[in-house]
Amino acid sequence: MLNIAVCDDEAVTLDYLTREIGALFRSHGLECIVEPFQHGTLLRKKIMTTHSYDVLFLDIDMPDVNGIDLGRHLREQQNDSLIVFISNREEYVYQSLKVKPFRFVRKSRFDAEIGQVVQDIVHELSREKPHDIVLTINKTFVSLDPFKIIYVECTNKTLSIVMENEKLEITYKLADLEEMLKGYGFIRIHKGYLVNYRYIFSIERGEVVLDIGERLPVSKYRISEVKEKFRRLAL
Structure with missing residues (x-):
């Protein structure tokens, strides 16, 4: 910020x-x-x-x-x-x-x-201020470039961090990662998804369409907030 x-x-x-x-x-x-x-x-x-x-x-x-x-x-x-x-x-x-x-x-x-x-x-x-964020996982440090993260999916306390050239699965709290990614242009579209706005192609009814062709669900309770935040970031 x-x-x-x-x-x-x-x-x-x-x-x-x-x-x-x-x-x-x-x-x-x-x-x-x-x-x-x-x-x-x-x-x-x-x-x-x-x-x-x-x-x-x-x-x-x-x-x-x-x-x-x-x-x-x-x-x-x-x-x-x-x-x-x-x-x-x-x-x-x-x-x-x-x-x-x-x-x-x-x-x-x-x-x-x-x-x-x-x-x-x-x-x-x-x-x-270097871009990389550093996660501590089982006493191991993992360094990530936020701008290369496309989206993050949380399933049963496991995070799948989808990047441009790889996918990383770690045990980590989504809320903690969301806090670390503040200021880097990520949008919480659903309780289980964080998306980098730079990779959003469009926001359709109930879905976010990414540049890579994937479709992710948008919570109906968040749709207005998601559209507004995307509009503000993409100006």
Whole structure:
């Protein structure tokens, strides 16, 4: 789960930035919480007292605390969050380099530039945080790449983990594995199935059809939730 903050003093702009940034991260299969802040002082207070963020999207030209001053304060506190400045004031580019921002996005070119910036952030975070999850089974460690898992089926306490080139059967709790896979784009379609949304071809009445041709059952109690989560992840 990524924690992201967006700060801009214009309410309409802030709402738009928050929605677009959240949708782009989710399109990469990443679950995230995107918090909007209309005042830099409120964001600074939250960071200093209770919260940390993986990524900060900051407007530079704000009346209370400008984005560069806020970034400088964070760096002085040894905060290593990725900072992206979003501003119409291109003359601030060189001044902003003092706080080591990850990127600078022009507001006038936001729609054209933000997609690549988010893609670069995802790549950067993946370098810092290896994808593999590690399961401990009978004192043995099993390392798995979540992105290569197509789906997981649970039968009588045995999990069948179906991957691109192999199938692994282990004794493990589905709920525990589901917790480990949070943020990697998996959907619980049934009490006995977890599916990687990237391999879903379509959702039909009572079934999920996978790219590999298999059909998996969808619980009638989960169908609306499954469709909504798939829609959000696949945006």
